[in-house]
Amino acid sequence: MTVFILDDDEAVRDSIKELVESVGLAGEAFGSANEFLAAYDPGRAGCLVLDVRMARTSGLALQAKLNEMKAPIQIVFITAHADIPTVVEAMRNGAVGFVTKPYREQELLDNINEALSRDAAVRSVATRDDSYLRMLDALTEREREVMQLAVQGLPSKVIAQRLGISHRTVELHRSRLLEKLGVGSMVELIRLAAERRA
Known part of the structure; x- marks a missing residue:
């Protein structure tokens, strides 16, 4: 410095x-x-x-x-x-x-x-913000849609209905986006998203 x-x-x-x-x-x-x-x-x-x-x-x-x-x-x-x-x-x-x-x-x-x-x-x-934005860029469009609904606290069944896809597909997208964003749970993901919006 x-x-x-x-x-x-x-x-x-x-x-x-x-x-x-x-x-x-x-x-x-x-x-x-x-x-x-x-x-x-x-x-x-x-x-x-x-x-x-x-x-x-x-x-x-x-x-x-x-x-x-x-x-x-x-x-x-x-x-x-x-x-x-x-x-x-x-x-x-x-x-x-x-x-x-x-x-x-x-x-x-x-x-x-x-x-x-x-x-x-x-x-x-x-x-940290730059790193987070780079990780978001790595998500597919569908993973982003799942993430937006998941961070609102919606369960997989509701997300599946909203997006017109199967419950199993939502679960798959959720696990992929957790991996890509380097977090271990949806709670961590919600916290991460809230911090970046603050």
Whole structure:
């Protein structure tokens, strides 16, 4: 995981980079929003430590741009000028934390660790969702129909009547779709489907 540091003050960038590297994290520093955006890869795990006030593009403007891009990066703001409306706007738009300069090292590290944890959680859910969608793609059209009715809690006899097929054929489809989706029972399948809809 990488801690991306964006501040137009070189001394601040260097000190934060040194701090994160001192605890074994990778750090990459940028002097402007454009420089960061040119290098940004949504596939890379990490978080962004972002200065609120910068010369060309403010931290809040960059946050808005990243949200517009549906970028998954978690942001910790850092600023010497923390006014309440700015903090409220940043937090409402998804910021993990707000640290004032001169920052306390442990406070900044705590916020960074929280952001990295959130990033890992978001990526884990995305990976599970991708995996689930790939498994759904492996189902036949009939297996999907059986699944849609089964997750509503309908018994095989009712599913057979609804689809105009035999009870035995429904049972066969149910066992195949459980196997393809990697679950051991209909209860697990119902739970899996509910989680993915949530």
